[in-house]
Amino acid sequence: MDELVGISAAPGIAIGTAFLYLDTNPTVPRYNVAKQDFKREIARFHEAVDKAREEIRQLKERQNATHSADQLQFLDSHLLMLDDREFIDTIERKLYAEEFNVEWILFSAMRGLIAKLDAAEDSYLRERTADIHDVARRVLNHLLARERISLADLTEEVVLVTHDLLPSDAISMNKRMVKGIAMDAGGRTSHTAILARSFEIPAVLGLSNITRQASFGDRIIVDGNRGKVLLRPNQKTEKRYLLVQQEWRKREVRLMGLNELAAETRDGKLIMLKANIEVPEEVDSIAAHGADGIGLYRSEFLFLRDGASLDEEEQYKAYSYVLEALGDKPVTIRTLDVGGDKFMPGLYEVSERNPILGWRAVRFCLAQPKVFETQLRALLRASMHGNLRIMFPMISGIEELNLVSAVLDDVRAALRREGVPFRENIPVGIMIEVPSAAVTSDILAKKSDFFSIGTNDLIQYTIAVDRGNERIAYLYEPFHPGVLRLIKMVIDNAHAVGLSAGMCGEMAGDPLAALILLGLGLDEFSMSASGIPEVKRIIRSVSMSEAEELVGTVLEMKSFEEIDSFVQDVMEKRFDVQVY
Ligand code: PEP
Ligand code: MG
Numbered sequence: 001m002d003e004l005v006g007i008s009a010a011p012g013i014a015i016g017t018a019f020l021y022l023d024t025n026p027t028v029p030r031y032n033v034a035k036q037d038f039k040r041e042i043a044r045f046h047e048a049v050d051k052a053r054e055e056i057r058q059l060k061e062r063q064n065a066t067h068s069a070d071q072l073q074f075l076d077s078h079l080l081m082l083d084d085r086e087f088i089d090t091i092e093r094k095l096y097a098e099e100f101n102v103e104w105i106l107f108s109a110m111r112g113l114i115a116k117l118d119a120a121e122d123s124y125l126r127e128r129t130a131d132i133h134d135v136a137r138r139v140l141n142h143l144l145a146r147e148r149i150s151l152a153d154l155t156e157e158v159v160l161v162t163h164d165l166l167p168s169d170a171i172s173m174n175k176r177m178v179k180g181i182a183m184d185a186g187g188r189t190s191h192t193a194i195l196a197r198s199f200e201i202p203a204v205l206g207l208s209n210i211t212r213q214a215s216f217g218d219r220i221i222v223d224g225n226r227g228k229v230l231l232r233p234n235q236k237t238e239k240r241y242l243l244v245q246q247e248w249r250k251r252e253v254r255l256m257g258l259n260e261l262a263a264e265t266r267d268g269k270l271i272m273l274k275a276n277i278e279v280p281e282e283v284d285s286i287a288a289h290g291a292d293g294i295g296l297y298r299s300e301f302l303f304l305r306d307g308a309s310l311d312e313e314e315q316y317k318a319y320s321y322v323l324e325a326l327g328d329k330p331v332t333i334r335t336l337d338v339g340g341d342k343f344m345p346g347l348y349e350v351s352e353r354n355p356i357l358g359w360r361a362v363r364f365c366l367a368q369p370k371v372f373e374t375q376l377r378a379l380l381r382a383s384m385h386g387n388l389r390i391m392f393p394m395i396s397g398i399e400e401l402n403l404v405s406a407v408l409d410d411v412r413a414a415l416r417r418e419g420v421p422f423r424e425n426i427p428v429g430i431m432i433e434v435p436s437a438a439v440t441s442d443i444l445a446k447k448s449d450f451f452s453i454g455t456n457d458l459i460q461y462t463i464a465v466d467r468g469n470e471r472i473a474y475l476y477e478p479f480h481p482g483v484l485r486l487i488k489m490v491i492d493n494a495h496a497v498g499l500s501a502g503m504c505g506e507m508a509g510d511p512l513a514a515l516i517l518l519g520l521g522l523d524e525f526s527m528s529a530s531g532i533p534e535v536k537r538i539i540r541s542v543s544m545s546e547a548e549e550l551v552g553t554v555l556e557m558k559s560f561e562e563i564d565s566f567v568q569d570v571m572e573k574r575f576d577v578q579v580y
Contacts, residue, residue, distance in 0.1 A: 014180025206470030295526020323386025455505025
């Protein structure tokens with residue numbers, strides 16, 4: 001039996017059989033090829049190039065509806081590369097000279113070329129490395145016969161063991177069959193973690209090398225509560241964990257008993273507890289967990305479903321479905337937040353040197369008016385079906401807010417001209433997740449109807465710590481005094497002009513943070529639906545004055561270590577919050 005320690009990403013216990021999914025991390029074999037087999041290798045290469053060409057053509061066709069010719073030019077350049085006689089000749093020449101299999105020849109040629117371009121003075125040449133990588137990877141996938149195994153096709157219950165998971169894989173996997181997730185990469189607020197919590201799949205991430213230690217079919221236990229994975233456990237351990245699993249389920253059922261009760265402090269302050277969702281089907285679990293509405297619908301995940309189309313009608317249907325399901329409860333739908341760590345095959349295939357600081361969210365939307373306007377039209381039309389609030393992500397300052405508001409005004413005007421109905425008074429708010437927005441939140445508050453603090457990104461940018469990088473996960477600290485001060489500033493600035501201050505980052509669902517956020521004056525907490533009952537329990541057992549007193553003490557403290565140990569102590573003793 002091996003015990004591995006990682007990051008607890010989604011609670012619960014999974015016991016099952018390991019399914020290794022290595023799709024995102026190819027290893028390229030290298031072996032000698034005899035002279036008489038050269039022709040066969042070259043034929044394999046040409047066949048793979050033909051398939052890659054066809055794949056790009058199809059991709060281009062699918063994208064034509066939503067992208068301009070300019071934007072699709074990169075696909076043309078990929079096609080040109082595949083037709084380039086010099087590229088083909090280089091591979092053939094290298095194969096004759098080095099006598100290795102063609103996938104290795106291609107892989108080493110790609111590495112050589114990328115190293116050369118990377119060192120070039122000319123930035124245009126340096127930028128071509130991503131294209132070369134992309135094209136070569138496509139051909140390699142065909143040579144390695146790496147048909148993308150689809151996690152949607154799983155027919156048996158498994159514990160997924162993987163290096164990393166693209167959001168598109170996570171969203172389309174057969175959730176009924178994936179009982180647990182153990183992953184090399186990722187941190188607590190990476191997208192796999194967020195989705196695992198939403199889908200209530202116990203997950204441990206940041207395990208570094210579990211894909212090298214586990215084999216297909218191994219028995220495996222994922223302890224999402226303690227951030228531990230047990231590989232090939234003995235019978236005694238497995239039995240013990242079955243009991244832990246039962247206890248955990250009983251606790252969940254007990255907490256659900258709070259569903260019908262309001263999240264009200266002992267001295268009568270009513271707090272809104274809302275749910276974050278990624279896919280429309282999650283609306284079922286909202287009522288089951290007693291949510292007051294949806295505080296964040298991450299609309300980008302809609303575009304990731306297999307076969308999902310980007311057209312206005314499809315979006316309109318999905319948004320209307322969610323709005324209708326919630327009746328008169330508020331539903332905050334966030335406009336497309338792609339880029340950063342959300343690389344989306346088919347929609348967003350841009351390769352950047354620094355994607356976290358790159359062309360993402362509203363920056364992408366403002367540059368893609370067709371995509372943005374289509375979404376805003378669908379949202380406005382869907383507003384007739386419920387209580388819609390629109391939210392813009394990654395606003396960094398007033399200029400960006402003015403720009404997106406102008407696009408929204410134009411779309412409204414166009415609908416009016418066409419006589420298409422929509423609600424006139426839809427609240428329009430913004431996420432505060434960039435430090436510059438937090439610091440200028442007094443200015444932004446005058447132009448917004450509500451704020452929602454996105455701590456996942458706000459912490460990442462404030463402490464300069466990549467939220468998905470397990471090596472530096474120890475620095476990712478919600479209780480860093482720098483983060484707490486920014487949160488306080490945002491809430492105070494919202495209240496100064498009578499706005500409601502919400503939070504939809506993962507911190508809002510962290511039971512350890514509940515009391516601090518309450519004391520700072522947060523009005524609305526939005527989290528994975530399954531986290532609501534525990535936060536509600538804490539809120540109902542405390543008064544505002546107690547929470548404010550705790551905040552007073554915490555804000556005097558100088559380090560996150562000091563705050564962490566103080567808060568853990570209070571939450572464990574006073575509120576019986578389980579701290580691991
Ligand atoms: C956040 O950044 O806190 C947030 C809620 O947005 P996302 O996790 O989708 O980046
Ligand atoms: Mg964010």
